[in-house]
């Protein structure tokens with residue numbers, strides 16, 4: 525049985541002071557009524573402060589980063605390494621978000637290196653895949669997304685895959701208010717699971733959690749969570765609105 529998993533991707537929002545206030549307020553409001561695993565993914569500069577509040581206020585949430593480099597250290601000005609994230613007590617890391625792919629030119633090959641490096645440093649990757657509107661309209665969405673899954677997971681061992689979360693985020697649904705229908709989102713998540721079964725085996729595929737992301741809000745979360753192959757959500761905009769995020773977690 526897969527435990528539901530909802531993560532909030534704050535993206536490039538909130539100063540560390542705002543992050544402290546938000547996390548304190550969140551800890552006060554949040555009741556984990558659904559037995560769901562919950563993760564907050566603030567910007568790098570707020571990870572330490574958010575972690576301190578999670579620990580001191582005993583908030584039942586995990587900490588995630590939004591990106592990382594694949595090397596442990598070295599001459600990579602401005603980058604943050606998996607070693608640094610582990611040392612901070614970060615448990616999850618979002619890898620290959622469509623905004624990284626689009627604005628920072630991250631290829632499937634780069635995503636693959638980062639996923640491998642995350643596992644090496646005991647970080648659990650939330651690996652993002654998803655098609656653009658043009659690809660969806662051309663009828664090649666499934667082929668495209670499954671190719672992303674294949675290339676991004678190249679050479680990754682079965683024991684690691686069991687700790688992997690895949691986030692299916694159709695690019696056209698991110699920040700646009702347009703959500704994929706729960707049926708379409710579930711069809712893609714099922715196709716991803718079948719692909720994992722083919723690369724590894726059905727038991728492994730059964731353990732991998734697949735999230736949907738793209739304009740998730742209080743009004744659509746229940747329906748999404750009721751689908752057979754959607755195990756959770758990667759929430760953007762609504763995750764930095766306290767009322768919306770806590771409502772989503774009470775789906």
Ligand code: 13P
Pocket residue numbers: 533621693697698699700701737738739740758759760761762
């Ligand atoms: P929105 O929820 O703002 O559409 O963003 C989704 C997303 O990109 C989460 O990673």
